Amino acid sequence: xxxxxxxxxxxxxxxxxxxxxxxxxxxxxxxxxSDIQExxxxxxxxxxxxxxxxxxxxxxxxxxxxATYSMGGKLMRLASRAWRSASLAxxxxxxxxxxxxxxxxxxxxxxxxxxQVLYLDKRNANKPVPMFSDAGxxxxxxxxxxxxxxxxxxxxxxxxRTVEQQSFYRFTQHTITSAKELEAELMTIRQxxxxxxxxEHEIGIICIAVPILSARNEALAGLSITLSTRQFELPDLKGxxxxxxxxxxxxxxxxxxxxxxx
Numbered sequence: 001x002x003x004x005x006x007x008x009x010x011x012x013x014x015x016x017x018x019x020x021x022x023x024x025x026x027x028x029x030x031x032x033x034s035d036i037q038e039x040x041x042x043x044x045x046x047x048x049x050x051x052x053x054x055x056x057x058x059x060x061x062x063x064x065x066x067a068t069y070s071m072g073g074k075l076m077r078l079a080s081r082a083w084r085s086a087s088l089a090x091x092x093x094x095x096x097x098x099x100x101x102x103x104x105x106x107x108x109x110x111x112x113x114x115x116q117v118l119y120l121d122k123r124n125a126n127k128p129v130p131m132f133s134d135a136g137x138x139x140x141x142x143x144x145x146x147x148x149x150x151x152x153x154x155x156x157x158x159x160x161r162t163v164e165q166q167s168f169y170r171f172t173q174h175t176i177t178s179a180k181e182l183e184a185e186l187m188t189i190r191q192x193x194x195x196x197x198x199x200e201h202e203i204g205i206i207c208i209a210v211p212i213l214s215a216r217n218e219a220l221a222g223l224s225i226t227l228s229t230r231q232f233e234l235p236d237l238k239g240x241x242x243x244x245x246x247x248x249x250x251x252x253x254x255x256x257x258x259x260x261x262x
Contacts, residue, residue: 013050016042017059020050021075024060025136030068079136088212088221089120089135092251096123099225099247103240106226108133108207110146112154112219115165117147120221129228131205142166142182143175145197145209146222151182152189153211153219159186174199194241196234197226204229208237212248220255223248 023039024031033051040047051069054060058074071079092109100107100123109121117139133139141147141162151159168177176182189195197207209224225240 016046017050017054020047020054021059021071022138024069025071026138028132030063030066030070032067033069036069088251088255091255092212092221092223093121095247095250095254096121096223099123099223099243102243103225105240106131108146108209108224108226109221110150110224111221112141112147112150112162113138115141115162117141117144117150117222127231129205129226131226132202133226139201140166140169140171142168143171143197143200145195145207145226146224148182148185148189148197149195149209149211149224150219150222152186152195153213153217155218171201172199172203176200193245196237197224198234199229206232206234206237208240208244210241210244210248212251214252220252223251 020036020040023036027035033048036051037044037047042050051060054072055062055069058072060075061070061072062068063070088111089109096107096109104126106125106129107123108119110117110119112118119133119135119137119139122133122135139147141151151162154162163179163182166179166182168179168182169175170177176185185195193210195209197205197209199206205226206229207224207226209222211219212221212223214220223244225237225244227237
């Protein structure tokens with residue numbers, strides 16, 4: 001089971017319910033209650049009450065045939081409204097479509113959220129490659145290309161705070177495992193303007209990523225092209241850099257009012 005980082009447990013019922021929702025959302029397949037309980041920091045009785053309440057509010061859905069849980073209809077509707085009104089994703093979508101069509105590879109749009117990467121949108125490759133990422137999922141910032149690209153172009157105070165939030169869990173033999181190592185990597189990324197994922201989060205998955213910058217030259221979001229090592233090698237990534245950078249610049253230009261409110 002892939003380990004996902006979560007914020008520290010919040011006090012109060014709402015914070016606990018939100019954590020349960022995140023636990024379910026992060027599962028690669030719909031979990032049973034036993035799977036939720038295994039990941040939950042709360043006692044079994046408390047976890048059961050939280051799950052039952054979320055089901056009754058249609059924030060979680062229970063499939064009685066398989067005894068598994070998934071995101072409820074109400075939550076999906078709320079997420080859709082939030083995505084349309086407050087996300088860069090709808091603005092970026094036409095440009096991501098063009099980049100996807102031109103490259104034929106997996107495209108990710110993401111932002112930093114509480115020290116982690118939140119995937120806002122995704123386009124699958126012409127020949128889809130199995131991988132963890134999907135719109136709405138979260139991933140660590142320190143070992144993903146798009147996370148490092150955004151971190152490198154975050155203001156110093158925010159970047160330092162985000163670095164301190166990282167767990168530096170070793171997902172693969174290539175994972176960055178210390179703040180010192182990450183800070184050295186971020187310095188390189190600032191100098192060259194792009195970041196790599198060298199199989200740091202998932203074996204067999206590599207990517208090149210760039211920040212989508214505001215007028216203050218700070219990262220609003222990140223954009224990446226992700227490839228499989230079964231088809232490409234690390235040196236091949238640079239061939240995608242011009243199209244990736246051009247797309248990021250175009251998204252920045254057309255963001256308009258959304259950027260003004262950033």
